[in-house]
Amino acid sequence: DSGVTQTPKHLITATGQRVTLRCSPRSGDLSVYWYQQSLDQGLQFLIQYYNGEERAKGNILERFSAQQFPDLHSELNLSSLELGDSALYFCASGNTDTQYFGPGTRLTVL
Amino acid sequence: GENVEQHPSTLSVQEGDSAVIKCTYSDSASNYFPWYKQELGKRPQLIIDIRSNVGEKKDQRIAVTLNKTAKHFSLHITETQPEDSAVYFCAASNPSGGSYIPTFGRGTSLIVHP
Numbered sequence A: 001d002s003g004v005t006q007t008p009k010h011l012i013t014a015t016g017q018r019v020t021l022r023c024s025p026r027s028g029d030l031s032v033y034w035y036q037q038s039l040d041q042g043l044q045f046l047i048q049y050y051n052g053e054e055r056a057k058g059n060i061l062e063r064f065s066a067q068q069f070p071d072l073h074s075e076l077n078l079s080s081l082e083l084g085d086s087a088l089y090f091c092a093s094g095n096t097d098t099q100y101f102g103p104g105t106r107l108t109v110l
Numbered sequence B: 001g002e003n004v005e006q007h008p009s010t011l012s013v014q015e016g017d018s019a020v021i022k023c024t025y026s027d028s029a030s031n032y033f034p035w036y037k038q039e040l041g042k043r044p045q046l047i048i049d050i051r052s053n054v055g056e057k058k059d060q061r062i063a064v065t066l067n068k069t070a071k072h073f074s075l076h077i078t079e080t081q082p083e084d085s086a087v088y089f090c091a092a093s094n095p096s097g098g099s100y101i102p103t104f105g106r107g108t109s110l111i112v113h114p
Helices: none
Strands: A005-007 A010-013 A019-024 A031-037 A044-050 A053-057 A064-068 A074-078 A087-094 A105-109 B004-007 B010-014 B019-025 B032-038 B045-051 B056-059 B062-067 B072-077 B086-092 B108-113
Touching (some): A005 A087, A010 A019, A019 A087, A019 A105, A031 A074, A044 A074, A074 A087, B010 B019, B019 B086, B019 B108, B032 B062, B045 B056, B072 B086
Parallel strands (some): A010 A105, B010 B108
Antiparallel strands (some): A005 A019, A031 A044, A031 A087, A044 A053, A064 A074, B004 B019, B019 B072, B032 B045, B056 B062, B062 B072, B086 B108
């Protein structure tokens, strides 16, 4: 157990819908990172938040957004969902270079 | 930006054999190199990491070596066991603007046959 929690574990929804994924970092970690992992694909970095502020952006679509709250938990919002958005979404937390991953949310878009 | 190449994509070994996975990176500013093990449908789990101020690090049956000049690093697993079967990812990151955003390799599927 890495100490990073994510909810929900599974999410099934339809195209065009909007969903919110939640992540709670390890105690004491200020950074939260979001990643997307599609079938047979590697880990694609989406966005990083540090102590409530956006720190870095990766290959995140405009339909996706995130935020980090004062208690340091983070939410990833995915809207106008498409079939191709079906993937595992991981968050990770850390303070410097080392990152610890949560268990992931499996999103299925039908 | 950083580019990480990982080889092989699939590695099949017999139980008890050694396994070696190799990665190369392009950005000489990268200074942190973690390795993650991911079982099917599970989270990537950090198994070992190395920073650019050392050339080798060991943890029981796992070791990682780093050659900064050649910009490559490798994961060595000795005395492999069936439970070592998983996908292994290497990554390289540097403290650009205070952010350590790793660039991951595409993964190696390790299969250990009993």
